[in-house]
Amino acid sequence: MEYNISNGLELDDNSSIAVIGGGPAGSFFTYFALDFAQRVGIDINIDIYEAKDFTCAGPSGCNHCGGIVSESLIQMLSTEGIVLPANVIQKGIETYTLHLESGTTVIEMPLHEQRIAAVYRGFGPKGAHEDDQESFDNYLLQLCEQKGAQLFIDKVTNLSRTADGIFLKSLKHGEKQYDLVVGAAGLNPKTLKLFKGICPSYLSPETTKTHICEFYLDPEVVNEYFGNSMHVFLLDVPNIKFGALIPKGHYVTLVLLGSNINRDIVKSFLDTKEVRQCFPPDIDLEKIIPCFCFPTINIKAAKSAYSDRVIMIGDSSSSKLYKNGIGSAYITAKAAAKTAVFEGISEKDFKKSYQKVCNELNLDNNIGKGIFALTTIIQKSPLLKKGLHRMVVKEQSQDSEKRRMSSILWDTFTGSAPYTDILKRGLNPLVGSKLILNTIKGTIK
Numbered sequence: 001m002e003y004n005i006s007n008g009l010e011l012d013d014n015s016s017i018a019v020i021g022g023g024p025a026g027s028f029f030t031y032f033a034l035d036f037a038q039r040v041g042i043d044i045n046i047d048i049y050e051a052k053d054f055t056c057a058g059p060s061g062c063n064h065c066g067g068i069v070s071e072s073l074i075q076m077l078s079t080e081g082i083v084l085p086a087n088v089i090q091k092g093i094e095t096y097t098l099h100l101e102s103g104t105t106v107i108e109m110p111l112h113e114q115r116i117a118a119v120y121r122g123f124g125p126k127g128a129h130e131d132d133q134e135s136f137d138n139y140l141l142q143l144c145e146q147k148g149a150q151l152f153i154d155k156v157t158n159l160s161r162t163a164d165g166i167f168l169k170s171l172k173h174g175e176k177q178y179d180l181v182v183g184a185a186g187l188n189p190k191t192l193k194l195f196k197g198i199c200p201s202y203l204s205p206e207t208t209k210t211h212i213c214e215f216y217l218d219p220e221v222v223n224e225y226f227g228n229s230m231h232v233f234l235l236d237v238p239n240i241k242f243g244a245l246i247p248k249g250h251y252v253t254l255v256l257l258g259s260n261i262n263r264d265i266v267k268s269f270l271d272t273k274e275v276r277q278c279f280p281p282d283i284d285l286e287k288i289i290p291c292f293c294f295p296t297i298n299i300k301a302a303k304s305a306y307s308d309r310v311i312m313i314g315d316s317s318s319s320k321l322y323k324n325g326i327g328s329a330y331i332t333a334k335a336a337a338k339t340a341v342f343e344g345i346s347e348k349d350f351k352k353s354y355q356k357v358c359n360e361l362n363l364d365n366n367i368g369k370g371i372f373a374l375t376t377i378i379q380k381s382p383l384l385k386k387g388l389h390r391m392v393v394k395e396q397s398q399d400s401e402k403r404r405m406s407s408i409l410w411d412t413f414t415g416s417a418p419y420t421d422i423l424k425r426g427l428n429p430l431v432g433s434k435l436i437l438n439t440i441k442g443t444i445k
């Protein structure tokens with residue numbers, strides 16, 4: 001289908017948009033842009049280009065992610081009319097189990113209202129064949145197709161600017177001209193480089209290497225050993241800020257975040273007694289890993305993520321530090337769609353409206369950096385860890401509004417609340433004083 005190319009820097013009837021990347025950012029942008037356009041009575045055309053096929057198991061359909069959808073995002077999506085179907089949710093997470101060298105504690109969800117969902121972004125790990133499950137990313141893409149978008153399973157290979165539009169070249173569909181190009185390509189370095197030509201001042205995000213692997217187990221074993229709990233580790237292992245085991249049907253996903261994680265670091269983490277005791281004693285963990293990878297994560301936002309007719313969203317732009325990347329994709333994608341439909345597609349329009357939203361995320365991340373620096377201090381101090389463990393164990397027998405430290409840890413680990421909000425709660429004098437008191441008592445005992 002050929003589209004009309006509008007001369008102005010505003011969307012109108014028959015304007016055409018190319019979305020590069022069909023991960024959450026690309027899908028959320030498409031969903032909201034079509035929705036907003038319908039509200040203002042304009043008929044726009046959106047083509048989504050996605051290089052992967054999310055109906056395939058293994059790397060060709062995988063977006064390398066822990067797959068935790070925070071309760072705040074589940075709530076926001078349901079108010080937008082997006083309710084995740086049961087076959088997309090591999091497990092509803094109800095508690096998290098905190099593992100420290102000084103002990104293990106199960107922490108209840110602060111408010112027993114919404115569950116966290118553990119999903120697969122693609123069809124599942126290499127070799128997965130369960131036909132009762134669906135990919136999260138594929139589900140969102142289907143919603144976009146139902147709203148009228150066209151999906152091309154195709155790789156974008158070139159972008160160039162002309163006087164009245166952007167030319168996009170892809171492997172299977174040749175060259176096409178668009179009014180607006182949306183960069184939702186995650187952290188793919190080759191694709192981000194393509195944007196240099198049409199968005200010259202764009203500086204891609206800073207990244208660091210992380211680790212993901214899957215353990216294949218019997219579903220009964222997963223239930224018996226992990227239940228509906230995400231297992232979180234605050235252990236003194238070099239380079240690791242955060243480790244989590246996330247149960248999902250036949251598998252348990254391991255996510256390690258920190259800095260430049262490599263095979264040796266992963267091995268030393270898996271060899272700790274705290275990790276070993278989560279699994280059946282006679283299992284050789286290395287033999288039940290069908291796939292693993294070392295994907296990168298956004299640790300510092302991109303700069304100048306827009307120009308006339310170009311906007312970058314999701315991981316390609318700004319994302320929440322270490323957590324809730326899918327939630328950040330929702331925030332930036334919706335803000336970009338709002339600006340494009342209601343205000344315009346010029347650099348000036350994006351700078352005026354979209355940049356504000358990125359600034360808020362970036363400011364929150366600066367606070368997040370401080371929170372993770374504090375977590376690292378606790379991680380490295382056996383005494384503080386003892387105090388933290390004592391405090392959290394005690395809180396479990398108290399009313400939920402008194403479980404201050406538990407709710408801080410919950411939101412830090414699940415990414416459910418902004419870091420600013422966590423900081424405010426952490427500054428309550430009762431939190432610090434109780435941690436000190438419990439550390440002293442724990443040390444004496």
Ligand SMILES: Cc1cc2nc3c(=O)[nH]c(=O)nc-3n(C[C@H](O)[C@H](O)[C@H](O)COP(=O)(O)OP(=O)(O)OC[C@H]3O[C@@H](n4cnc5c(N)ncnc54)[C@H](O)[C@@H]3O)c2cc1C
Nearest residue numbers: 021023024025051065066067068156186314315324325326
């Ligand atoms: C180890 C790890 C664990 C994580 N765990 C979680 C978690 O539990 N919960 C959470 O919310 N977030 C998590 N994240 C973050 C989350 O994965 C990202 O923030 C999120 O995926 C960003 O979405 P996106 O749409 O911007 O990018 P992506 O999900 O990366 O999607 C980009 C898409 O663009 C496509 N693409 C790229 N180049 C081209 C091209 N040239 N042509 C066509 N298509 C192209 C890719 O195939 C991909 O599908 C984790 C990240 C890591 C690294």
